[in-house]
Amino acid sequence: MKKLRIGVVGLGDISRVYLNNLKKYSDFVTIDACASRSLEKAQKKAAEFGIPHAYACAEDLIEQADVDLILNLTTPDAHYRLNKLALTCGKHVYTEKPLAFTYAEGKELVDLAQSKHLRIGCAPDTFLGARLQTCRDILDSGKIGEIIGASAFVIYHGCETFHPNPAFYYHTGAGPLMDIGPYYVTALLSLLGPVQACCAMSKRTFDQRPIATEPHRGEMIDVEVDTYTTGLMQFASGAIGTAIFSFDVWDSNLPRIEIYGTKGTLCLPDIDPLDGPNIFGGDIWLRTEENYRWYSQPRDWFDVKKDWEHVPLTRPFASTSHSENSRGIGLIDMVLALAENRPERASGRMALHSLEMMEKMLSGAKTQQFGILETTFDRPQPLSADFPVR
Incomplete structure (x- = not known):
């Protein structure tokens, strides 16, 4: 299968576990670019993880880097804007939660991805x-x-x-x-x-x-x-x-x-x-x-x-650590889903459904009304026995 080139935007604490885990899947992906709010920080992270290109801002990476997929690890207030920019530029997206701040924004992203025949996946993948x-x-x-x-x-x-x-x-x-x-x-x-x-x-x-x-x-x-x-x-x-x-x-x-x-x-x-x-x-x-x-x-x-x-655990990825765990297997599953022409498990549609439900809970608490959900999704298939474990 063709390796997908990844650009990482946002280099906070959570980025380390993602970068460490993605390096284990170098037969499926390469990390070709990274961006932070300061070029110095991006260059330091790039040197540490052997990433070829560093950018001073997320927008520059998304618009200029020759990558296939954007991994969005920025703060939640930037998710909608950067996810939309990445999709508009023809790049797949895997984002930390939330998909967006509001259901309306999230729906726009999922619809945009579908219209452009792109994938959008969303954490958590626990x-x-x-x-x-x-x-x-x-x-x-x-x-x-x-x-x-x-x-x-x-x-x-x-x-x-x-x-x-x-x-x-x-x-x-x-x-x-x-x-x-x-x-x-x-x-x-x-x-x-x-x-x-x-x-x-x-x-x-x-x-x-x-x-x-x-x-x-x-x-x-x-x-x-x-x-x-x-x-x-x-x-x-x-x-x-x-x-x-x-x-x-x-x-x-x-x-x-x-x-x-x-x-x-x-x-x-x-x-x-x-x-x-x-x-x-x-x-x-x-x-x-x-x-x-x-x-x-x-x-x-x-x-x-x-x-x-x-009950003994019968499946892989059993870490109980918050600092060293399996974050990113949802992204790897999406890469494999692209190659196999199947739905990804940590999907934008499930994240959108979650976002709609939580938003309706908060709005319904103010109006004292039930919320009827507009969205649905297919329950993700269990992780297959042949999923690569690193």
Whole structure:
């Protein structure tokens, strides 16, 4: 197959894991150019990773570099503009989430890609990791029966407690639903398929929040977004989903995701909210009618877990690290999809569906109305056994 030439725009912290992983797939892709907000930074990164060309701004790379695909790792406020420019210039796009700030912008991008016969893919691709792909195998096998419902919990006390520059998380376009939520929403969509309708209740608990980390300790952040959202999802399959997305909760023992079937329950039991579907590996607990028992006495949570079956991961890409993981396998899958003339798994259509649903949750919380989704997508196929592992 023909190698695809990649241009990377945005060279922040997340770029390192992408660049390291893409180098492992040099038989499929080459990284031919990179761009940052400063030419010096781009040149330094280019020298470190052996990238031939460095540009002082993303626009120059997109318009001038002889590449086939743009990997967009810039800040979310630039995603729509740069993704649109790349498609207009005839280049495929794989972007970090979000696809765009708004559903209208995202729809424009997906429609533009289709009209120009280009591919647009979007992170997160953690649903292609070992844990969620093993969950998919269990669901598809019928082991927990017909899916009744699911729950997801993104609850902790905000990024100002650990992040050195947390202000962005409270600005328009972010917040717990739009920033961390896509990992959880994408996980549910990849397992259960599209959503038909959704609704939510939402609130902004604090107008300002103090930063607890250096170098901005004590500075106040103006909060522009709701920080506690409870949502309901009606899946096209008939399953019902419940989710909480909050930066206002001090602690919780809730699991990150659970899937409920007529014959059993699947659980992602992580205590850390930045684990869950944010990582590629992790534990899976399974409870079925075969190992169910009723407790007549009070029980401790950490005793309960002994009665669950701990499911071994049967798929590749099982890292539980946030700094060294498999980010980018969604891009590699898109490159292979182009060569094989099939749909990519981390698709723009699934990302658009996710974006529409989250936007309708927030708008519906203000109007106290259900949102009926206009978009749909085909549930991505499980990662094939012959997918190249590096």
